[in-house]
Amino acid sequence: YWAEVDAATSGDDGEQVTVPRERAIYRGGTGTYSSVKGNGLLMLTSNRLLFRKITGGEIEVATADICGAHRAKTFQGAVVGNREHLVVETCSGPEVAFFVDDLEGWIERLDGVKNR
Numbered sequence: 117y118w119a120e121v122d123a124a125t126s127g128d129d130g131e132q133v134t135v136p137r138e139r140a141i142y143r144g145g146t147g148t149y150s151s152v153k154g155n156g157l158l159m160l161t162s163n164r165l166l167f168r169k170i171t172g173g174e175i176e177v178a179t180a181d182i183c184g185a186h187r188a189k190t191f192q193g194a195v196v197g198n199r200e201h202l203v204v205e206t207c208s209g210p211e212v213a214f215f216v217d218d219l220e221g222w223i224e225r226l227d228g229v230k231n232r
Contacts, residue, residue, distance in 0.1 A: 133159070133161055135158075137159040138159070140156065140215060141214060142169060142173075144194075145210060146212075147210025154170065155169065156168050156173075160225060160229075163178065182206060182229045184205045184227050185202060185222065188203045189201075191211075
């Protein structure tokens with residue numbers, strides 16, 4: 117999977133890496149997005165937000181469908197200690213949530229996507 121992503125983002129024209137792969141925890145999604153949580157890697161490119169679970173499940177959100185992001189103590193009724201969720205808002209309605217190390221950085225980057 118990541119080899120294909122690397123190939124798609126390696127050229128000067130086309131899809132560009134905005135945020136390289138980093139560890140994250142998928143906290144579920146609404147609508148058609150999977151509700152199955154899991155550890156994995158999160159990446160943002162010029163075309164999409166990608167997450168792949170260690171167990172193989174994939175979550176993909178087109179950047180054209182990202183309307184913004186916000187922090188939330190709870191997501192779908194779940195609270196985990198003092199952690200806050202990164203909630204990605206899609207223009208089509210559903211949301212997906214992650215635990216990330218740099219919450220403010222991700223919110224800023226994803227809010228920047230909607231302004232392109």
